[in-house]
Amino acid sequence: MKKRKQWLMLVCIALAVCLVSGGMLYIRQKNNNKKWSLIYIPKTEDGTNDFWTSLISGTRMAAQECGAELEVLAPEREQDVEVQNKLLEEAIEKNPDAILFSPSSFDASDELLQKAKDKGIKITFIDSYTESNIQDMTVATDNLEAGKQLGEYARTFLNKDSQIAIVSHVKGVSTAIEREQGFREGLGDYNKNVVDVVYCNSQFDKASQLTEELMEKYPNLEMIAGMNEYSSVGAARAVQKHDMEDQIQVVGVDSSQEAVQLMEKGVFKGIVVQKAFKMGYLGVTETVRMLQGKPYDENVNSGCQLVTPENMYSSEIEKLIFPFNTIK
Structure with a gap:
């Protein structure tokens, strides 16, 4: 009788382990297949500025490759903190899975960003950050x-x-x-x-x-x-x-x-x-990894390079100063 009870207990434990493992696998597969909703708010979307043009192109390519929905909301001028905050409020109301944000102010957006966090929205900073350590991840140049x-x-x-x-x-x-x-x-x-x-x-x-x-x-x-x-x-x-x-x-x-x-x-x-394109690309891909519950780096250095008249036409530098929408 005692052996039978022990056997039944072992069977129950094994079944519980299988159920938990199966549930975790189901959740992981569901997360991997989910179409994540992302909103990116850069400092500006200015066609005369190659940095922002290239960075935003990187976010869009990464979103397409990851199967994520990405909406870009941007002020016309880089220093327009008031408009950027209005766009941030709009983004919070839409309740995406994550907001990617390039803050134009060191402290003017912290209250809104906290509101987003309180709603369960993940926050990724791209290019710059704010005074409070509110973000889940930062992708930027050192x-x-x-x-x-x-x-x-x-x-x-x-x-x-x-x-x-x-x-x-x-x-x-x-x-x-x-x-x-x-x-x-x-x-x-x-x-x-x-x-x-x-x-x-x-x-x-x-x-x-x-x-x-x-x-x-x-x-x-x-x-x-x-x-x-x-x-x-x-x-x-x-x-x-x-x-x-x-x-x-x-x-x-x-x-x-x-x-x-x-x-x-x-x-x-x-x-x-x-490396602006790379910065935008990694901003999206690493955010998706975070949402999927995979390991991710909280601080990603996208890198930079000194360009001079002497090295500007080397093959590696040419890829950097004449961007062709590829990871560098």
């Missing part, structure tokens, strides 16, 4: 490292008396803070030679205007460093307009076809290029 690469390269054109100015994009946003910090670290003891920092609010024309004001204010200026595509290209346009490329060295972050042309003409001395 902006400190990007700035440091730029600063170390820029230093090779300078001496102890050189005057340097920084044209940045949006004051207070994480990418601007970290790139400037990294750039100063890369400059080393030449950091003390930075005479001014200005912000163009991610507008080409504003960056050009500010650069012209800097050239007038500091007639001995020897270098201008732009911290994103708008600020870098805008600064380079102003330097070229005034035929100052022999006196003022221009370096920057982010590439575009115009930036490549300006480098060919000797205006840009170096650009740190982000």
